[in-house]
Amino acid sequence: MIYSRIAGTGSYLPDKVVTNADLEKIVDTTDEWIRERSGIHQRHVAADDETTCDLAEHAARRAIEAAGVEAGSIDLIVLATTTPDLVFPSTACLLQERLGIHDCAAFDIQAVCTGFVYALSVADKFVRTGAARCALVVGAETFTRIIDWSDRKTCVLFGDGAGAVIVEAADAPGVLSTHLHADGRYADLLLVPAGVSKDYQKLRGHGAFVRMEGNQLFKVAVNTLSGIVEEALTANGIGIDAVDWLIPHQANKRIIAATARKLGLSDERIIVTVAEHGNTSAASIPLALDVAVRDGRVKRGQLLLLEAFGGGLTWGAALVRY
Numbered sequence: 001m002i003y004s005r006i007a008g009t010g011s012y013l014p015d016k017v018v019t020n021a022d023l024e025k026i027v028d029t030t031d032e033w034i035r036e037r038s039g040i041h042q043r044h045v046a047a048d049d050e051t052t053c054d055l056a057e058h059a060a061r062r063a064i065e066a067a068g069v070e071a072g073s074i075d076l077i078v079l080a081t082t083t084p085d086l087v088f089p090s091t092a093c094l095l096q097e098r099l100g101i102h103d104c105a106a107f108d109i110q111a112v113c114t115g116f117v118y119a120l121s122v123a124d125k126f127v128r129t130g131a132a133r134c135a136l137v138v139g140a141e142t143f144t145r146i147i148d149w150s151d152r153k154t155c156v157l158f159g160d161g162a163g164a165v166i167v168e169a170a171d172a173p174g175v176l177s178t179h180l181h182a183d184g185r186y187a188d189l190l191l192v193p194a195g196v197s198k199d200y201q202k203l204r205g206h207g208a209f210v211r212m213e214g215n216q217l218f219k220v221a222v223n224t225l226s227g228i229v230e231e232a233l234t235a236n237g238i239g240i241d242a243v244d245w246l247i248p249h250q251a252n253k254r255i256i257a258a259t260a261r262k263l264g265l266s267d268e269r270i271i272v273t274v275a276e277h278g279n280t281s282a283a284s285i286p287l288a289l290d291v292a293v294r295d296g297r298v299k300r301g302q303l304l305l306l307e308a309f310g311g312g313l314t315w316g317a318a319l320v321r322y
């Protein structure tokens with residue numbers, strides 16, 4: 001029986017930091033409102049000439065180093081992003097070339113904030129079936145590029161960054177199970193209302209920015225997230241007490257806290273980076289994981305529960321023995 005395990009993690013944040021005080025100067029908001037409603041203190045923003053692939057490359061190189069593998073042994077690249085460098089080729093293909101890897105399958109996944117959980121699930125299945133032995137899984141975003149900086153309801157929430165993991169074949173289970181869902185009926189709650197095949201001209205002008213019904217999303221998010229956590233626990237026949245760390249998508253401190261309350265989970269067992277990173281969409285979970293691995297909180301052998309929720313709507317979870 002082949003299993004998959006996370007062999008190493010890496011992440012990267014652009015140098016530029018935008019604080020809540022900086023945002024007070026461009027929209028009608030306050031540091032107090034942002035902290036209280038979202039838990040966010042600051043976010044990183046990519047430089048004008050810095051792309052999603054640039055962020056992904058830094059994170060990928062760090063994950064490759066941490067895993068102790070040669071880039072040449074990677075035989076699958078799955079990259080989750082909502083903000084690809086180009087319409088095509090995929091950012092995964094651009095990254096493959098940067099890393100000097102040739103031939104292996106490489107593709108992007110678009111599930112907005114749930115993208116990394118989707119990508120991890122796909123890589124796990126490739127490895128378990130023997131179709132790949134060493135996968136590079138990345139969540140990378142320059143999400144601030146699709147933000148309207150004059151819309152206080154959204155611009156205070158998002159940031160840029162990248163996280164990556166190496167998923168390799170193993171004799172014992174690392175990724176125990178993954179659970180993916182989507183429901184397009186809620187597409188209007190969170191969207192960019194223009195794309196390649198619809199209102200393409202808007203992409204060159206104004207209007208192709210994130211729109212969000214934050215209040216409605218908040219309620220759907222809390223219910224959906226506690227449900228997906230229960231689904232992952234039930235599938236593995238364990239209770240929440242068996243989980244060492246919950247690593248949630250970092251959208252909002254209050255969503256994380258409300259989900260934890262519903263699950264009966266104490267704050268000490270949750271990795272929270274939203275204060276420093278904001279919502280980095282597909283990058284948020286691998287970023288939080290890497291932060292906690294590198295600061296020593298997440299240790300080998302511990303049980304991690306990753307969960308996410310995002311545009312689509314999409315949602316998903318992964319239970320991982322690290």
Ligand code: ACO
Pocket residue numbers: 028029030033034037038112113114152153154156190213214215216217218221251252255279281309310311
């Ligand atoms: N500064 C000051 N006031 C603001 C700001 C701001 N930045 N933004 C909104 N307000 C105002 C509103 O206009 C409103 O004013 P009104 O009462 O006069 O109309 C008031 O604050 C309250 O607004 P709400 O939207 O009710 O505030 P809420 O407490 O719901 O917080 C927030 C808003 C932070 C967006 C929250 O709803 C949230 O986090 N929602 C979920 C976001 C999410 O999970 N997204 C999904 C993942 S992201 C992805 O997939 C890409």
